[in-house]
Amino acid sequence: TIVCSAPSFICLSLQVMLVGDSGVGKSCLLVRFKDGAFLAGSFISTVGIDFRNKVLNIDGVRVKLQIWDTAGQERFRSVTHAYYRDAHALLLLYDVTNKASFDNIQAWLTEIHEFSQQNVVIMLLGNKADSTHERIVKREEGEKLAKEFGVPFMETSAKSGLNVELAFTAVAKELKHREMKEPNEPKFQLQEYVNKEMKGVGCCRS
Ligand SMILES: Nc1nc2c(ncn2[C@@H]2O[C@H](COP(=O)(O)OP(=O)(O)OP(=O)(O)O)[C@@H](O)[C@H]2O)c(=O)[nH]1
Numbered sequence: 001t002i003v004c005s006a007p008s009f010i011c012l013s014l015q016v017m018l019v020g021d022s023g024v025g026k027s028c029l030l031v032r033f034k035d036g037a038f039l040a041g042s043f044i045s046t047v048g049i050d051f052r053n054k055v056l057n058i059d060g061v062r063v064k065l066q067i068w069d070t071a072g073q074e075r076f077r078s079v080t081h082a083y084y085r086d087a088h089a090l091l092l093l094y095d096v097t098n099k100a101s102f103d104n105i106q107a108w109l110t111e112i113h114e115f116s117q118q119n120v121v122i123m124l125l126g127n128k129a130d131s132t133h134e135r136i137v138k139r140e141e142g143e144k145l146a147k148e149f150g151v152p153f154m155e156t157s158a159k160s161g162l163n164v165e166l167a168f169t170a171v172a173k174e175l176k177h178r179e180m181k182e183p184n185e186p187k188f189q190l191q192e193y194v195n196k197e198m199k200g201v202g203c204c205r206s
Pocket of ligand 1: 020021022023024025026027028029039040041042043044045046047070071072073127128129130131156157158159160
């Protein structure tokens, strides 16, 4: 039963999964969101799967996010497949400095559709937006791809913190609205919300 009356109670418990090629910044995005930090230095690839919890206040409701950080490396794919089915939301990352990670998004979406729940919330994130000089994938290309697949999109940076909080709160808001929508409340528009709230490199409010 969901008990929401006492302020300290968790009203909603949600599972969010981070997916995408190895090295796109999934672990760094999670650390930035959870601890507000970015640890520069050597890259330690995730083995299998790892998770952290964070409680958010979404429109006055306490929402617990259990965030699963998956390994991007091919050899761990069978491990991560098993977790897709329990995910309420998926943050699918590519790296704006790595064209291959962008080209692989279609394959990731095919995999997601094969293994996850039909109504899973998916958001595409172009990470490492801070890397101005190394950038290969333009923001417009990310937007176009996301439109093609009908998923919301924004650019993030685990290094600078750009839009990191927003990525997690936006999917949490979408799920909270689905679960607890008042009869007369209009449907939550995820992409509209993101467009309004996001900060950008060369766009929006910076
Ligand atoms: N400039 C920049 N570098 C980043 C950013 N996010 C991650 N990195 C770097 O990218 C490398 C890989 O980051 P991880 O977070 O470990 O990548 P991952 O997607 O978790 O990789 P796997 O665990 O192998 O799937 C590290 O060297 C990070 O320092 C970012 O937003 N900007």
